[in-house]
Amino acid sequence: MKRKSTKKIILEKALEHFSKQGYAGASIRQIARSVGIRESAIYNHFESKEEIFLALLYQFKSQTISKEILNDELLDQLSNPENFLKVFTRRLIDFWNTPQERKFIRVLLMEQFTKIGSSEISISEYLTDLRSICKLIFGEMSKNGIIKKFDTVVLADEFAAFLFLLRSEKISGDEKLPITKIYDLAEMHVDFFWNSVKA
Amino acid sequence: MKRKSTKKIILEKALEHFSKQGYAGASIRQIARSVGIRESAIYNHFESKEEIFLALLYQFKSQTISKEILNDELLDQLSNPENFLKVFTRRLIDFWNTPQERKFIRVLLMEQFTKIGSSEISISEYLTDLRSICKLIFGEMSKNGIIKKFDTVVLADEFAAFLFLLRSEKISGDEKLPITKIYDLAEMHVDFFWNSVKA
DNA sequence: TATTAGAATGAACACTCGTTCATAAACTAA
DNA sequence: TTAGTTTATGAACGAGTGTTCATTCTAATA
Structure with missing residues (x-):
């Protein structure tokens, strides 16, 4: 080897x-x-x-959520939207919980405002990925009458903001929560969210 | 002088x-x-x-939301909960938008993981203030049957997460959004949130 | 086995860092 | 005005910074 x-x-x-x-x-x-x-x-x-x-930076820029998480197997579950959101969220967490990703988000949060950072990275840019996928998902759901009519941009942020806080605070933070606790928190969020938007 | x-x-x-x-x-x-x-x-x-x-750190630790924002005048508006949330949020944004607070949250985000930071500060600690107030508010609303029954901890985070993202990204970030835009985003969030929880 | 390219070394460079200290200036109180 | 206290100065400190370079080692190729 x-x-x-x-x-x-x-x-x-x-x-x-x-x-x-x-x-x-x-x-x-x-x-x-x-x-x-x-x-x-x-x-x-x-x-x-x-x-x-x-x-x-380049290394992590090339890893997009769509590449790592969204695949046909997952998209097949779109017929059961609530379940789809739960599986999607769970995979997101697993991805974010890898040692590399945990360290990377810390670097991102730390350097987003510094000179070396601001010229090349921006926290928005790294969030855009999740956001645009959420927009896509909720846009489709809205069109199909699965969820109520909302501004999809707002919807995407309402869904993503909680997860982002979960990521920076609970997943990459110093208090080491067991992964099951994080799953639970995420699931409660999806429950709340789905309850708010379902048609 | x-x-x-x-x-x-x-x-x-x-x-x-x-x-x-x-x-x-x-x-x-x-x-x-x-x-x-x-x-x-x-x-x-x-x-x-x-x-x-x-x-x-000490200087900013002594400034709490309850001291700076919550006063009798605001609490009088609790009879109109939706309006209360809007006024509360608007004041929160005004407070976060002061030059000092904008700089401070940046330092907080940058140093939360470093040695010097982690021993003394934690991002959770500074979020606790908003969270506990939200818990208080929503706990009271829940008790009075103004909103549906929810886990108040989850409710508080659902409300606060979006605002926290707004703060770190739009208020203290480098893209200088006009304050009216930020008001708008916050109001849309309150609308969405209220629509989800109202009885 | 001899040649060669890639990788590691240790010393050195010019600089910046946080901090100290004797001294000088500026301000306060008598 | 004088004495005393606070504040500012400029030089110096040891240590650490990113980086360079001539040299040596290593491992693969011919």
Whole structure:
């Protein structure tokens, strides 16, 4: 078994440090020590600290909810909309609960306002994915008379805001809630939401 | 008119830098230059950089929603619950939209996961204020049969999550939405919410 | 086995960091 | 005015920052 390339380990450890101390707070030397090499060796793989950061951003930008979660199997369940929402939400949580995603959202929340961040990332951009999918879903449901008539943009945000708070606070936060608790909270939200919008 | 004390100006400028670059990214020298003094003079007023940060935290910890927003005049409007929620939300937004609060929430979002932050602050703690007030409000409404029976904890979060997202993204974010737009978004949320819970 | 490209090293660079300290200036109270 | 206190200064500190570079090691290719 070939072991992971140094470049990947650097990215891995960099994400770990960035997620704990922020971009400015983490140092090349700390990252290098975690990888098990000297700091100068880092520059055989990346041109600068910023390039490491941007490489991480790029890595996560390429993972979209639609790619990772929405598939035919799930879409087949659209005939039972409430169940569809529950399965969709559960998969969302599983996806967000992966170690990488947990760290990434922390970096995002920390760096969204800084110079290095604001030019390249924006929290809206990363939310857009979930939002646009919600708009699609609820737009379709609305058209088919499954749910009441609403502004789909508002609907999408009403559904997504709670989940986003759940993500940043409960999933990626420091208080380690068991995953079942998080499932429960999400399900209660879907219940509340569905009860509000169903035709 | 006596001019502001140096100590207050230091806090003011420190908040500004922290909100733009984070705690680790902002330096004593930058802050000192903004104040118009040398960095060594800072230490006549604060023992360390960390003490400045903690002083800022303390300052904002003492401002609670209940103190700043909830007063008798507002509570008198509880007879018209929907209107009460709208006025309450509008005041919340006005409060969150003050320059100081806009900067503070940024610092909070940035530092919530860092070492210096996590030992002293937590995003939950600062949300608790709004949450507990919501629980109180909705608990009372539920008891009086004004709204349907719900788990008040869930209700509180359903109401607060959207507003929190509005705050971090639209009010304190970099895209400068006109305040009227924000009012509109909030009112649409209250409409949706009220429509879902009213008896 | 000899050659070569990629990766790691350790020392060094110029800089910035937070903090300290003796000293000087500015303000207050007697 | 004088004495005393607070505040500001500028230089210095040790440590840490990101980055460079000549050199050595390693592993695959010829």
